[in-house]
Amino acid sequence: DEEFNELCFEFGLELDEITSEKDIISKEKGEEKAKGASDTILYKIDVPANRYDLLCLEGLVRGLQVFKERINLPRYEKIIPALGEGQRLIITEETVRVRPHAVAAVLRNITFTKERYDSFIDLQEKLHQNICRRRALVAIGTHDLDTISGPFTYTAKAPSSIKFKPLNQSQEYTASQIMDLYRTDSHLRHYLHLIENKPLYPVIYDSNGVVLSMPPIINGDHTKISVNTRNVFIECTGTDITKAKIVLDIIVTMFSEYCEKPFSVETTEVVYPNGKTHIYPELAYRKEKVKSELINKKIGISETPSSLAKLLTRMCLKSHVIGNGNNIEIEIPPTRADIIHACDIVEDAAIAYGYNNIQMTIPKTYTIANQLPINKLTELLRLDLAAAGFTEALTFALCSQEDIADKLGMDISATKAVRIANPKTAEFQVARTTLLPGLLKTIAANRKMPLPLKLFEISDIVVKDPNTDVGARNYRHFCAVYYNKSPGFEIIHGLLDRVMQLLEVPPNEENGYTIKATEGSAFFPGRCAEIFAKGQSVGKLGVLHPDVITKFELTMPCSALEINIQPFV
Amino acid sequence: FTEMPTDNFVESSFWNFDALFQPQQHPARDQHDTFFLQDPAEAPELPAGYTAKVKKVHSQGGYGSQGYKYEWRLEEARKNLLRTHTTSASARALHRLARQEKFSPVKYFSIDRVFRNESLDATHLAEFHQVEGVVADRGLTLGHLMGTLRQFFTKLGITQLRFKPAYNPYTEPSMEVFSYHEGLKKWVEVGNSGIFRP
Secondary structure (H helix, E strand, O other): OHHHHHHHHHHOOEEEEEEEHHHHHHHHHOHHHHOOOOOOEEEEEEOOOOOHHHOOHHHHHHHHHHHOOOOOOOOOEEEOOOOOOOEEEEEOHHHHHOOOEEEEEEEOOEOOOHHHHHHHHHHHHHHHHOOOOOOOOEEEEEEEHHHOOOOEEEEEEOHHHOEEOEOOOOOOEEHHHHHHHOOOOOOHHHOHHHOOOOOOEEEEEOOOOOEEEEOOOEEEOOOOOOOOOOOEEEEEEEOOHHHHHHHHHHHHHHHHHHEOOOOEEEEEEEEOOOOOEEEEOOOOOEEEEEEHHHHHHHHOOOOOHHHHHHHHHHOOOEEEEEOOOOEEEEEEOOOOOOOOOHHHHHHHHHHHHOHHHOOOOOOOOOOOOEOOHHHHHHHHHHHHHHHOOOEEOOOOOEEOHHHHOHHHOOOHHHHOOOEEOOOOOHHHOEEOOOOHHHHHHHHHHOOOOOOOEEEEEEEEEEEEOOOOOOOEEEEEEEEEEEEOOOOOHHHHHHHHHHHHHHOOOOOOOOOOEEEEEOOOOOEEEEEEEEEEEOOEEEEEEEEEOHHHHHHOOOOOOEEEEEEEOHHHO | OEEOOOOOOEEEHHHHOHHHOOOOOOHHHOOOOOOEEEEOOEOOOOOHHHHHHHHHHHHOOEOOEOOOOOOOOHHHHHEEEEOOOOHHHHHHHHHHHHOOOOOOOEEEEEEEEEEOOOOOEOOEOOEEEEEEEEEEOOOOOHHHHHHHHHHHHHHOOOOOEEEEEEEEOOEEEEEEEEEEEOOOOEEEEEEEEEEEOO
């Protein structure tokens, strides 16, 4: 187990959990139900999102074996059948508006066992979730070739004219009936919307009118594959041709291992509406040249070109030294669609070398360090405010609409708040425009603490601003509240004076700060003042209105102060 | 290390994802993981020349890359969201650096809030803080990155470190940094890092 964990770590996989079927059932349903379940050890492995070739057991084992140099990377071969003997998939014009692309391939004389069959189905599901973006981009269909006869037609028809027996059902349904049938199915109902509102639904027929599938929803029962299937016809339809090709390549390379002639795939011819034809799967091998010096430099090691070539070969990138010995030619197999730049090759070389074998060095970059002025000011203020006897709080930047509007006696449209389109709960509907609700909620959650409660926070608020490039901006605010049996306006006022003293702003009209009595919806009438400094209004202070106090579930009087500290930087 | 400005919680998809080579079809851009904004819903302004370059690299490739080969859409990049990582601020800082007259090596850092659309539980919050560091210079290697991280974590009192290969859309090579936690008696992930893709 330890050894496997190490291997995964080195290769770039995360061994999430070591468990067994028995354990899983135990945890979810209790020990009783787990009796009789399998005890065999299961490894849960996390695979990086860009490695589609490691999503099934076959690919994972193959990758690891090449990494440990136990086997050589197999060569995937295309077998192009003699003229007239191969399968053909004809795409008609109607598909263009709903799901235009399709690719196909055949696995000949394949031998399935229960495990291989399960793995085959599992890989399709994983690919659907991953690169196919939950079947939206590509949908995979696999069929028993011996139950159908080509050439196959991929077309789109009105829902009422499509009728077939879906997988594992006992009778025929029309397409519209199928939509209703699966509306409550926990698995398939998520895909219905992909074609539901289109005038034509995609469908694949064979030459006798037998329905292979209605992508991306469901395959036909007639063509379902079983453990005894010998010849498999694979089709991938979708809206992204690049991804469809990658998906097809992955499936065939992974499972062609079990064909009579291992790692060989029979091609099919796809005919487009305009008459052009294309042979799939492409199974393209790409050659790239990289300077060995580049690899060494980027990683910080110094390996000879031939040892670098060996490292890359271990990562399924067959390489050898060419030319005058400084360049490496790398052959990228169809299973590594994630290699799109020389830096991907560099990473693989580093992985094979072993990240933890690389010597750690410090870059010789000389720079002068600097703190952002606004943050420096914030840090200085925080220390002094704590010294003044106030406790710092850190609250959420997202809150409900009521928090910044109704509870403070304001209308939401006057706040210029930024709204969130997809909040998970009502607590995160808008970004805060004032720090006050956060502090009041903190007090409400801490009612059992001894009085007086003196809290402050210096943090960002967000407001809409049409002058910025994204339409909103942050302002650094400072807010303090005093909660006690008496409101303590003089304490909050004193705090303001202290802060201004620290900011070196004198208490006079011309070049300093003043306060003027005003009305505020959140404040007690006659006990509210606006603070002016640096030629603008920077905030308010006062005793909070009893309505506000009640709405935040508090019971004692409270005075508050909130100012924008950006002008003081 | 000089502090980078991070004073915008609201970010456009362009700076948060597209400029960082995260494809528009990536699951992280789904409704489930990101907070998209209703108001303001779209960023009015995106850097014109740079946007064209980003579009090209995603759809056709460039700078030595094959690209993702899909149709890149401007409307998708305009969508506003609450940033999911402070790397968007790093992208802005690097863009500013690139437009300087003469290149000067820099080291940037930032510590600020990020937002992810998750349900709250014992180990997950919808908003949390990230510490980010960037070094830009000629001739930097993976060894340099590891060395810098080692020094950083040593200052925090974390000395047992191991590096594991990882994947980020915008860095290659990428590494996750693991440290041995005495209390939990196992290796836990303490950071993520990588060398930005050319």
